[in-house]
Amino acid sequence: MDERVPRDFETLRTTILERRHSLPKRIAQIAAYALDNPDDIAFGTAASIAASAGVQPSTLIRFAQQFGFDGFTSLQQVFRERLRERNSSYDERLAALRAKAEEGAGHRAIFDGFVAAASTSLSDISRALNDTHFEEAIALLAKAETIYVLAKRRSYPVASYIAYALGKLKIRNQLVESAAGLNAEMIAFATPRDAVIAISFSPYAPATIDETRLIAEQGVPIVAITDSSFSPLAQFAKVWFEVAEADFGGFRSLSATMALAMALTVAVGEKRRDAGRKRKA
Amino acid sequence: MDERVPRDFETLRTTILERRHSLPKRIAQIAAYALDNPDDIAFGTAASIAASAGVQPSTLIRFAQQFGFDGFTSLQQVFRERLRERNSSYDERLAALRAKAEEGAGHRAIFDGFVAAASTSLSDISRALNDTHFEEAIALLAKAETIYVLAKRRSYPVASYIAYALGKLKIRNQLVESAAGLNAEMIAFATPRDAVIAISFSPYAPATIDETRLIAEQGVPIVAITDSSFSPLAQFAKVWFEVAEADFGGFRSLSATMALAMALTVAVGEKRRDAGRKRKA
DNA sequence: GTCAATATGAAATAATAATTCCAATCTATA
């Protein structure tokens, strides 16, 4: 038998799930109960847990031993540690992640760094988002005939998700891609009754800037997502959002931009539904 | 004296702070310790807590009685209850936001919901990521000649970001896009010396499944990012990651997948740099 | 400074909980 003792909850969980089907009936019964009610394991006594799970206390100990612990008590530690960690405040956990990532403890640190960067970006934007601008942008996009989505390079993933979501919501949209170099022609169809979501971060992709200028000159209203008031996008936009993404290892997070983009998209969908209902009534 | 027993942590906290200055020295010492280290009170034994706080166990019991409890055990219940509640608060918050958004509580609720969904996903994956699998995936991808990136629809934004990042890191890669319907031909070039990152979530895009199968049959090793062990991708993959993304308003967050994807990419870049250095030395 | 009231320390005791052990019961295999 594998003698390594799962020290943390997730490892234990994985191990349990792996062996799930080869466990004796009562042991499996406890395994299921433990994963369903981890809090009870953390706080209960062997007797009380055994009763809740419908087994004998001795079986509970056998369960612990089955997974390499020397008794119920040390198994319980894992469930308690989990609660402690979970409970430690968000910021504390972030700080810990960041510290670990910085001292460069292997590849796991890279992962932790990206998680930390994403979390930071999210809490930043959550504080910074201007409700008025947000409502303006939604109003503007909701009345557009077609929504053009414009972004290259690093911002392109966001644009493609917006396009996907708009499609799902049955909102006419056009992702301005550069595959065949026909962007200028595509843009030429846009009218002031349409609208644009443009996304670009420093260093601003020249193509995005040019196309945004072009489309702005045709009188199409623009909602921009960018990273500072000096951004060339800001001057063309009716409404613009400043999103500060934390970076790690040279790559910036996209999580805040994604959250904002999704919120915009879904809110536009809702606003349209409401408007449609009202017209009918 | 007030004989009502504080049943919840906040009441207890307030009561302690009120009486702080009229407490005997050692009792006050415990009071301070308890408010500073609530987790220790929740999980420790009377003896261990007393030792940490620098008092006798009996004093700890007197402290409990001072505040109307009949002993240490019932005092401890309050600290345990607090952990239980705190622990569930994240999911509850998300549920509350969902409800609020549904009853039409403005667009800000939608935004908050997406931020919460992203945060939840991040903290989930941060806990769940298996270090061993992560290292295996990096090793596998680092030695590939070309990395093929395969994802459609909802997962496509992640794929495009991976491709962008790989390009920046000067790692040869091929995003399998469906623009001209030449995917099969593109895949045919892949050899066992290459590797694949495939991403798909339920409902799995049939094209992704088919292409993954095809490329797996050619002996190309596959790293999959998907959402459960039942995923059809899992069976083709050498290594696979389970990523549970929270959803909001029908759209799932991508933040956890993004963080994982970025971490993989950058880690592969680092591993290659290290390998290159070693060869030269 | 003395005395009573209060607070504290340390060990003894009581209570509770974990673990072990053994008999009984299943399960798979020949």
Add this chain to the structure above:
DNA sequence: TATAGATTGGAATTATTATTTCATATTGAC
């Protein structure tokens, strides 16, 4: 279906932990 091996139930045992007790120290009022 007989039998070895694994699994389970339940009581006995052991360990741990909370609580009580009592001697000692400290504090504050007179």
